[in-house]
Amino acid sequence: MERQIRIKSNAYTSNDLLCGTLYQYYVVAYNAMGKGDASDSIAIKTKGSAPVPPKHVNEFLVVNTSWAHIKLDAWHSNGCPIKEFLIRYRVTKYETEWSEVSAQVWPQESSIELLGLSPGHWYQLNIKAVNEAGAGEHTYHFATLTAQGVVSKHSIAAIGKGAPIRGVGVDHNCDTCDMFGDCAHSYTRHRTHSHQQTPPVDQYGARGWCGDPR
Numbered sequence: 573m574e575r576q577i578r579i580k581s582n583a584y585t586s587n588d589l590l591c592g593t594l595y596q597y598y599v600v601a602y603n604a605m606g607k608g609d610a611s612d613s614i615a616i617k618t619k620g621s622a623p624v625p626p627k628h629v630n631e632f633l634v635v636n637t638s639w640a641h642i643k644l645d646a647w648h649s650n651g652c653p654i655k656e657f658l659i660r661y662r663v664t665k666y667e668t669e670w671s672e673v674s675a676q677v678w679p680q681e682s683s684i685e686l687l688g689l690s691p692g693h694w695y696q697l698n699i700k701a702v703n704e705a706g707a708g709e710h711t712y713h714f715a716t717l718t719a720q721g722v723v724s725k726h727s728i729a730a731i732g733k734g735a736p737i738r739g740v741g742v743d744h745n746c747d748t749c750d751m752f753g754d755c756a757h758s759y760t761r762h763r764t765h766s767h768q769q770t771p772p773v774d775q776y777g778a779r780g781w782c783g784d785p786r
Contacts, residue, residue, distance in 0.1 A: 592705025
């Protein structure tokens with residue numbers, strides 16, 4: 573990209589540059605005799621960088637028995653607006669192929685839901701956020717709740733003792749919680765009517781028992 577500057581100008585401003593992008597500049601002078609030698613080039617980077625993913629899955633994910641609610645606005649744009657998200661997921665134990673949520677998810681959608689998940693299963697969730705400076709990508713683990721509103725002990729055993737269990741909705745009001753999620757929240761989106769006792773609502777807006785409600 574080349575620009576001509578009038579001789580009376582002592583400064584030049586580049587417009588319409590990409591965010592968080594490195595540019596190389598050099599100057600060549602012209603007169604009636606022709607073109608002179610090019611100056612040494614200088615490197616200039618515009619402000620901003622690639623998106624930064626949330627550190628913990630529970631910062632942006634709410635999970636129930638058959639769906640997961642993803643808060644896309646939890647991603648940090650890092651000074652350059654996010655242009656799109658690429659989201660895919662798979663069952664950790666049984667699947668090798670990824671299922672794509674869609675080819676592109678626009679940042680105007682502050683959240684998105686994964687529907688049709690299986691209760692009591694561990695999933696891998698891969699999210700890639702793209703802006704003009706580059707892309708930020710991260711893979712998370714999360715577990716859907718069982719029909720009883722807890723994390724399945726079999727699911728945890730299947731993925732291994734060292735697996736992260738963040739994001740399964742651990743009840744912070746419980747006095748004790750073990751690694752099997754016996755204090756897990758059972759998140760609900762709609763009011764339901766049943767003969768079972770309704771669990772209390774905590775300060776996060778989630779319902780849950782301290783212990784297995786069975």
